[in-house]
Amino acid sequence: MIKRFPFLLLALAMALPAGAQTVSAKARQIQESAIVIDTHADTPQRFLDENFDIGSVDPKDHGHISLDKAKAGNLGAEFFSIWVEPETNQGHFARHTLDLIDSVYEQAARHPDRMMMAFSVADIERAHREHKLAALMGIEGGHSIENDIRLLRDYYRLGVRYMTLSWSNTNEFADSSGDINKPGVEHHNGLTEGGKQIVLEMNRLGMLVDISHVADKTFWDTIAVTKAPVIASHSSARALSNHPRNMTDDMLRAVAKNGGVVDVNFYSAFVDENYRKAAEAQAADRAAAEKAYTDKLKAEGKTPAYVDLDRIDREWSAKIPRPPLSSLIDNIDHIAKVAGIDHVGLGSDFDGVSGATPEGIDSAADLPKITQALLDRGYSAGDIRKILGGNVLRVFGECERVSREMQATRQH
Numbered sequence: 001m002i003k004r005f006p007f008l009l010l011a012l013a014m015a016l017p018a019g020a021q022t023v024s025a026k027a028r029q030i031q032e033s034a035i036v037i038d039t040h041a042d043t044p045q046r047f048l049d050e051n052f053d054i055g056s057v058d059p060k061d062h063g064h065i066s067l068d069k070a071k072a073g074n075l076g077a078e079f080f081s082i083w084v085e086p087e088t089n090q091g092h093f094a095r096h097t098l099d100l101i102d103s104v105y106e107q108a109a110r111h112p113d114r115m116m117m118a119f120s121v122a123d124i125e126r127a128h129r130e131h132k133l134a135a136l137m138g139i140e141g142g143h144s145i146e147n148d149i150r151l152l153r154d155y156y157r158l159g160v161r162y163m164t165l166s167w168s169n170t171n172e173f174a175d176s177s178g179d180i181n182k183p184g185v186e187h188h189n190g191l192t193e194g195g196k197q198i199v200l201e202m203n204r205l206g207m208l209v210d211i212s213h214v215a216d217k218t219f220w221d222t223i224a225v226t227k228a229p230v231i232a233s234h235s236s237a238r239a240l241s242n243h244p245r246n247m248t249d250d251m252l253r254a255v256a257k258n259g260g261v262v263d264v265n266f267y268s269a270f271v272d273e274n275y276r277k278a279a280e281a282q283a284a285d286r287a288a289a290e291k292a293y294t295d296k297l298k299a300e301g302k303t304p305a306y307v308d309l310d311r312i313d314r315e316w317s318a319k320i321p322r323p324p325l326s327s328l329i330d331n332i333d334h335i336a337k338v339a340g341i342d343h344v345g346l347g348s349d350f351d352g353v354s355g356a357t358p359e360g361i362d363s364a365a366d367l368p369k370i371t372q373a374l375l376d377r378g379y380s381a382g383d384i385r386k387i388l389g390g391n392v393l394r395v396f397g398e399c400e401r402v403s404r405e406m407q408a409t410r411q412h
């Protein structure tokens with residue numbers, strides 16, 4: 001087989017902006033030698049709503065993920081987020097979940113020479129050897145299972161390998177940080193008894209338990225009940241940006257004790273306190289603009305697509321200056337110091353933050369800049385490889401081990 005990618009890399013290097021040239025040969029070498037794993041990208045919304053093709057080479061495309069961009073950043077594995085917007089999909093969460101799962105498989109089927117579906121640590125390693133992007137799937141929001149543990153098992157069988165217990169909406173079994181103070185929402189004081197059974201079933205299946213988005217009490221209930229290490233697929237440090245979606249230092253230490261990993265979210269408002277405050281200040285106006293648009297469409301008998309609301313969000317995000325890359329690196333550094341070097345990773349939230357990422361991070365092609373910045377701060381090559389993906393691989397492997405153990409000892 002003809003290996004086309006070195007030419008591709010050359011072409012991309014020539015097309016990249018001047019900033020990309022600041023990545024040293026040493027940083028590049030570390031990047032190329034690592035299995036780089038990102039645990040959260042919302043690209044499936046684009047696959048479904050925009051009919052976006054991951055093989056796109058459109059230079060004007062604003063998306064964070066494409067096969068070329070992944071190759072340029074040596075991204076080895078992506079956990080594609082299966083996220084069902086809970087308001088517009090009311091009444092058919094499972095149906096939309098299945099449509100999103102299908103959209104990921106269809107992309108892999110279109111590009112078998114450059115991408116493969118992956119369901120295990122062994123699959124990720126095989127994709128790495130074959131120079132393909134490993135495509136994994138994580139469900140973002142427990143509402144996708146429609147309060148039915150059988151659907152959870154079906155999603156596992158379809159290849160889903162993590163589930164975020166809640167998204168921004170509290171569901172039947174887990175409180176969310178997104179509406180914990182919202183009046184009128186029925187809360188459970190964390191995880192319900194059924195929710196605890198769901199966590200244990202995820203452990204038994206070998207599906208990673210993801211605590212991003214959950215309310216603080218849900219986090220602590222999950223840590224108390226889980227038999228496998230947890231992940232935070234896309235969460236940053238609350239000490240640096242005081243957002244309820246971010247993790248306190250006590251939580252970071254608890255994840256370390258649990259053996260899990262916290263994968264830093266790149267969203268500007270989650271990594272930078274100044275940006276967060278500026279975004280908060282415009283939140284009411286932004287919501288009003290979205291509502292006006294949604295109401296207009298509803299009056300016409302249409303449902304607004306994610307991409308349309310995303311476009312409005314982009315316009316508002318663009319009014320706030322981007323934070324420096326150092327804000328993102330500060331979060332990685334903080335988690336590495338508080339939780340330990342074995343408990344931090346990358347959970348970009350690519351294609352899910354309406355373009356609001358720190359300066360220099362415009363797509364997966366810019367991931368080597370993170371490696372360079374960590375080198376500049378004195379991190380060793382071995383430690384950087386842990387952050388880039390080694391820690392996630394370890395936690396995934398441990399989750400597989402716990403699953404085998406629980407299935408072997410199952411009572412009949």
Ligand SMILES: [Zn+2]
Pocket residue numbers: 140213234
């Ligand atoms: Zn999210």
